[in-house]
Amino acid sequence: MIIQCTKKLADEMKLKVSKPDLLNVNQIYCWHAHLFKIGRKKCVLVMNNVTRYHFVLYGLVKKDFVMFEEIVKMNIVSNFLADGINPDHVDWYINQLGDIQFYATSDRSIISQMNDSILSLEYIIYYEAERGNTIDIFEINRDLNCTPMMKIPKYPNKMMIDALNEQYSKN
Numbered sequence: 001m002i003i004q005c006t007k008k009l010a011d012e013m014k015l016k017v018s019k020p021d022l023l024n025v026n027q028i029y030c031w032h033a034h035l036f037k038i039g040r041k042k043c044v045l046v047m048n049n050v051t052r053y054h055f056v057l058y059g060l061v062k063k064d065f066v067m068f069e070e071i072v073k074m075n076i077v078s079n080f081l082a083d084g085i086n087p088d089h090v091d092w093y094i095n096q097l098g099d100i101q102f103y104a105t106s107d108r109s110i111i112s113q114m115n116d117s118i119l120s121l122e123y124i125i126y127y128e129a130e131r132g133n134t135i136d137i138f139e140i141n142r143d144l145n146c147t148p149m150m151k152i153p154k155y156p157n158k159m160m161i162d163a164l165n166e167q168y169s170k171n
Helices: 007-012 062-066 068-082 087-097 108-130 137-144 156-170
Strands: 002-005 030-038 041-048 054-060 101-104
Touching (some): 007 101, 030 108, 054 068, 054 108, 054 137
Parallel strands (some): 002 030
Antiparallel strands (some): 030 041
């Protein structure tokens, strides 16, 4: 698995990242990640390079960045299952990931779409907070993946389901 970190996230995790060479890598296993804050809470948005499927890790603390690999994999599983992806496909995908390698970002269009998702996320969270509602980040992740994006022909959750079905059927 490859996670391409923005400079903010790499600095937070104290990583030295270099530009990736992704020519011989299946992009379905590549993700971008960006650190940002909502209020005083540290958050990370993680987005798949191919499908633009994404999720937010909300309210991270220093120790979470030490266990970042486990947290990302755990959230991939929980978000995939919540979006109705076949559990066999989820297990197969997680087994294919291998160790996480960190690199610098390489695609400005993904960064742009991540920034759009962050704006939507901030709006939703502040809207819910104004109304006194509890913030369910799990449900917000569902909503964000049902939002159209310009570079892909379908919603991100549908794109991920199709990509996993295709990869699973090849094996």
